[in-house]
Amino acid sequence: MALAVWLHNLSPILIELGPLPIRWYGLSYLAGFLVAYLMVKRVCRVGISTLKPEHAADLVFAVAIGIVLGGRLGYVLLYKPGMIDDFSKTLPFWDVLAINKGGMASHGGMIGGMLGCLFYARRHKHDFLYLTDLFAFTAPLGVFFGRVANFINGELLGRPCDPEFPLAVKFPQELFDAPDTKLDAVFAALPAPGSVVPSLTKWDAGTVTSLIQEGNRMIAHAVEPFLTARHPSQLYAGVMEGLVVLSVLAIVWTKPRKPGVIAGMCSMVYALMRISDEFFRMPDSHLMDKEFATLHITRGQWLSGLLFAFGAVLVIVSMKRKSTVMGGWLPGKPVAGAKPQQP
Secondary structure, eight states: OOOOOEEOOOOSEEEEETTEEEEHHHHHHHHHHHHHHHHHHHHHHHSBOSSOGGGHHHHHHHHHHHHHHHHHHHHHHHTOGGGGGOBOSSTTOBGGGOGGGOOOOHHHHHHHHHHHHHHHHHHHTOOHHHHHHHHHHHHHHHHHHHHHHHHHHTOSOBOBOOTTSTTOEEOGGGGGGOOHHHHHHHHHTSOOHHHHSTTOOSOOHHHHHHHHHTTOHHHHHHHGGGSOEEOOHHHHHIIIIIIIHHHHHHHHTTSOBOTTHHHHHHHHHHHHHHHHHGGGBOOOGGGTTTHHHHHOOOHHHHHHHHHHHHHHHHHHHHHHSOOOOBBOSSOOOOOTTOOOOOO
16 A cells, blocks of 8 residues: 655744744754864864864864855856846845855855865965865765755755655645646635635745645645655755765775875765766756756756766875875874874
8 A cells, every 4th residue: 555645844944033033954054064063173183184173163164154155156157147137125135145045056065165175274274185075074964964954945856756656745845836827726726815814815836835834734635636746856865965975985084095085085976976866856947948958967967977077086186196194083093104294
């Protein structure tokens, strides 16, 4: 007997403190940065490092700024350049700055994080590649938290699947990109707007989704037959891009490595995982008529191909580079000649 498809009814807001909503997505970033701090501090304490444990927070702060700026700018430039010309009369007035509306690119975040490492390395005289190793080692858990938040938000929807698939989910958020004919059918199946919300004069996708998230069973029951069963691709990505990548890096960095090896490995493994899980994720609706229409590859897949090539080159160059081994997250025996000068 097949399990019933679960209707996604999770709210992106954990709790509202007066006018301040605490969102799961923001908490995922905070959790990622906190875990990154703890992991960097451990490597600095038990591994071979020029960075002192008490300076771990400074590095994470610099990288965090780079990730946020790079992730947002990457999304705008790589996915929605039209946002550059979009302005509104409400805060923050410019869509590029409206992070609260969503839109962060993981590839842009990686570039931004590396620039944060470069800034810190030059300012405090550390090996840049070693700092990128620290960034790469901690990033996968941040990706995991972010993908879980994507699932809670009902964004980055998965591709359609068999309704009898045990993990199938129906997302009311698909109504935001639904054609008018489908929306008309959904709204026609609903009761009069004013009978549900007295101040409401007509239905829209946002209101319907919000009511389902608030637990309105009548609206959920009426809308569910119109929704498509989908793969929970966000959770697939959380496991593959986050936990699998972290597991590989944890195995490789059980002992010190030449600076750059871990960052290169991270780039390669992440790229392979991203290319794989994109087969379960819907391409961005505004890009469907571009490379996906002709080559049947997504923007994330070809960007990940470039990332894999970059990672492979970085590993090769790092292995040939004359440098002392560094890092390692497990305490072990000292490596001969592997104690770098403290800055």
